[in-house]
Every structure is written in C-alpha cells, then in structure tokens.
Amino acid sequence: MEGIIPERLGNLHLVFLHLPIGFVVAAVLLECWRWRRPSTEGAWLQGRLLAANAVASLLAAGAGLVLASNGSYAADALALHRWTGVACAGLAIAAWLAHVRGGPVLARGALGVLFATTVAAGHFGATLTHGAGVTAWWADGATGAGVAQAPAAPVFVKEIQPVLERACIDCHGPEKARGRLRLDSRAAALLGGKSGVPAVVPGKPETSELLRRVKLPRDHDEAMPADEGPGLSAAEIAALERWIAAGAAW
Numbered sequence: 612m613e614g615i616i617p618e619r620l621g622n623l624h625l626v627f628l629h630l631p632i633g634f635v636v637a638a639v640l641l642e643c644w645r646w647r648r649p650s651t652e653g654a655w656l657q658g659r660l661l662a663a664n665a666v667a668s669l670l671a672a673g674a675g676l677v678l679a680s681n682g683s684y685a686a687d688a689l690a691l692h693r694w695t696g697v698a699c700a701g702l703a704i705a706a707w708l709a710h711v712r713g714g715p716v717l718a719r720g721a722l723g724v725l726f727a728t729t730v731a732a733g734h735f736g737a738t739l740t741h742g743a744g745v746t747a748w749w750a751d752g753a754t755g756a757g758v759a760q761a762p763a764a765p766v767f768v769k770e771i772q773p774v775l776e777r778a779c780i781d782c783h784g785p786e787k788a789r790g791r792l793r794l795d796s797r798a799a800a801l802l803g804g805k806s807g808v809p810a811v812v813p814g815k816p817e818t819s820e821l822l823r824r825v826k827l828p829r830d831h832d833e834a835m836p837a838d839e840g841p842g843l844s845a846a847e848i849a850a851l852e853r854w855i856a857a858g859a860a861w
C-alpha cells in the first residue's frame with residue numbers, strides 16, 4: 612500500500628500539534644509573570660520555551676501538510692486551518708527571534724500575535740475534525756458543492772463510543788491490544804494495528820479496516836468482534852459507517 616508511510620507521517624500531526632499549544636500558553640503565562648518580576652532566569656526560560664516552540668511548530672506544520680495532502684478533509688475548512696497553521700510556524704520562529712534579538716515591546720507583540728494565530732489555527736483545526744458542516748464531499752463524489760446533504764453524523768459519545776466499549780475495548784483497549792490495535796483513542800484508531808492499515812480512515816468508510824471487519828459474515832476468520840456472539844447490529848454498523856463518512860469525530 613503506497614499511502615501508508617505518508618499516512619503515518621501525517622497522523623503524527625495529531626500528536627505534534629499539542630506541543631506548540633502547550634508551549635505558547637506557557638510562554639504567555641511566563642511573559643505575564645516576567646512583566647511583574649523581571650529576572651534573568653525568567654528571560655532564559657522564555658528563550659528555551661520559544662525555541663522549543665519553534666521546533667515543535669515546524670514539526671506540527673510539516674506533518675500537517677502531509678496529512679492535508681492525503682485528502683480526506685473538506686477543502687474549504689482545510690484551507691483556513693492549513694494557512695493559519697503554517698503562519699503559526701513562521702510566527703513561532705519570529706517570536707523566538709524577537710525574544711533573542713528584539714526589545715521587550717517587540718518580543719511581547721510577537722508573542723501576542725503568535726498566541727492569537729494559535730487560537731485561530733486551533734479553532735479551525737477543531738472545526739475540521741469535530742466540526743459541524745464538515746460533511747463528506749467525497750461521499751457525494753462531487754466537488755465542494757454537496758456539503759451538508761447527508762443525514763446528521765452520529766454523535767460519538769452517544770452512538771459510537773458505547774458500541775466500541777461494549778464490543779471491542781476488552782480486546783482493543785488499555786488491558787489488551789489484540790492485533791496490536793487499540794480503539795480507545797482517535798489517534799490509535801487512525802494508526803491501526805499489526806496489518807499496517809488504519810482501522811479508521813476519516814471520510815472513507817470503504818477503506819476503513821474496522822468497518823470491513825464488522826461487516827464480514829460472523830463465521831469469517833477476520834470478523835469482528837472476534838468472540839462468540841451475534842456481532843454488531845445492522846443499525847450499529849450503519850452508525851459506524853456514517854460516523855466515519857462524516858470525518859470520525861471523537
């Protein structure tokens with residue numbers, strides 16, 4: 612499968628993206644503290660924070676661009692997130708340079724702009740993964756126009772999580788990860804298990820291994836859940852399918 616390596620690289624975005632958010636918030640808090648109590652230690656720590664943030668932002672933006680090019684997101688929502696995200700990486704470097712080279716006013720200004728852009732990028736990113744209206748243009752086979760025609764996506768905590776917890780988590784959770792697959796976080800489900808294919812491909816039920824497995828006849832070797840018993844109901848399978856088609860918000 613040619614897409615696996617970029618897909619895994621892209622999925623790292625979901626891990627990296629939390630680092631800059633944490634660093635920026637920490638840097639803003641530290642800046643407020645230093646405003647009242649200037650100290651060389653504070654300035655030193657701020658320099659380290661901003662440098663770490665610049666590196667983390669570049670990693671997050673790089674992985675994000677790979678993830679975006681895998682093409683399972685709605686184009687309009689993606690463009691906003693992509694460009695605010697790339698701007699964050701540029702501003703992270705600028706904020707670090709302003710701290711090292713510039714005066715306090717420039718450094719504070721740069722940090723303020725970085726903070727605002729981070730909030731915006733985070734907001735657009737959240738709309739992208741959890742958001743209303745980000746329904747599946749790919750499911751319609753059309754260009755961006757066919758948005759919001761599909762029935763409302765199932766709400767994860769109400770319709771999807773209970774099914775996973777009842778039928779899957781005993782074997783694919785914190786206790787046991789059969790087939791090296793865990794289904795207790797979105798990142799783990801996107802990553803998949805020992806077969807190397809993602810269990811869930813947001814927006815693409817037809818290539819999601821999880822859905823293929825639960826649809827198999829109960830006597831098939833690869834059918835899931837792997838225990839005795841009736842398997843998932845047709846309604847549960849349909850809900851999983853619509854949930855994945857709508858972007859698999861967690």
Ligand code: HEC
Nearest residue numbers: 778779782789790792804805806810820821835836837838
């Ligand atoms: C009784 C234990 C058990 C239960 C319950 C169970 N599984 Fe599995 N699952 C396994 C085992 C063992 C494997 C590895 C063997 C295989 O690939 O068939 C596996 C593998 C998988 C894989 C392939 C992982 C990979 O990439 O190799 C998927 C996807 C999967 N399970 C989904 C599910 C889903 C969805 C549920 C709940 C509806 C579920 N499983 C419930 C035992 C279980």
